[in-house]
Amino acid sequence: MKWQAARPEKLIAFLQAQLGGSYSGKQLRRALEANLCRVNARVERFGSASIKTGDTVELASSWKNLVAQKPAPIETIYEDEHLTIINKPAGWVSKDIQPSKLVHRLDKDTTGLLILAKSHLAFEKMKGLFEKKEIVKEYLALVDGHPSQNEGRIENRLGKKGSYQGQTIWGSSPTGSIATTEWKALAKGKNSTLLLCKPLTGRTHQIRVHLAEMNHPILVDRQYAKSFRCKHFIQRPLLHAHTLRFIHPFLNKEISLKAPLPRDFQEVLKLEHIN
Known part of the structure; x- marks a missing residue:
């Protein structure tokens, strides 16, 4: 999943808007902490990061699996x-x-x-x-x-x-x-x-x-x-x-x-x- 930012804003707000508000900030932060988001081809782990107009934001296709994932059994x-x-x-x-x-x-x-x-x-x-x-x-x-x-x-x-x-x-x-x-x-x-x-x-x-x-x-x-x-x-x-x-x-x-x-x-x- 790849988008281009139309205006400056916080990364977590941008992702929530692109995904239709269906996912909480906590869920999306799990994806960020798992290295599944890039801004301009560089991994970004913090939802508080600011993005600029024209920045390319990419989210790995596996992020939904991570959000739904339960802790693995031992x-x-x-x-x-x-x-x-x-x-x-x-x-x-x-x-x-x-x-x-x-x-x-x-x-x-x-x-x-x-x-x-x-x-x-x-x-x-x-x-x-x-x-x-x-x-x-x-x-x-x-x-x-x-x-x-x-x-x-x-x-x-x-x-x-x-x-x-x-x-x-x-x-x-x-x-x-x-x-x-x-x-x-x-x-x-x-x-x-x-x-x-x-x-x-x-x-x-x-x-x-x-x-x-x-x-x-x-x-x-x-x-x-x-x-x-x-x-x-x-x-x-x-x-x-x-x-x-x-x-x-x-x-x-x-x-x-x-x-x-x-x-x-x-x-x-x-x-x-x-x-």
Whole structure:
């Protein structure tokens, strides 16, 4: 859906007028926050933004689906008397998942495998495995552009650099904590590349920062990139905790799990002609 502004006004008022007043400001702001609106080919996330006469305003065709969407259910991938391992959907804040105790965290818009402990003892045992680096995690990330190499290893120090919309920004810092990520290109699309990323340390936003600093940010991680080569409407940063492997501390057997990609990630892969 595309229109041209006939006069200056606020973006949210313009959208409501174009859509016949059928949708509330709150509903339309959900579409804006999901990166589904562009003004003059640039994503605009704020309904309070002013548009000028002649500006081109575009709304992704998927916005109605988003507005009508109910929160995705949480799928259990593995469960026993000690642990529950879920496939976290986008939009869920890790700390709000109850009643079990979180062993680690995923960012709000990151999907995939998340470990929850059913007792304090199980929590301590799993934290111990993380500290000894005996839990192997792999992520899938769809990044902007095409890296010049097919694989690599990034190691530096990460520290706090500032803030963006109330969120802490992390980046390279001589006084920060050591962070190491290995990555490998799995497939190339028209304007993107699907990477398999293996974090060897567990710093906040580690994969996101490392990929942004190699000039191939995750699509569309606006906290760490201002512009992207790939121009698809994408609702969130496409990062997925794909696999998990460890020796169960109580059952003494290997647990090897894989979480399927969520639908929105799959849809962008199709648009990019990545099988």
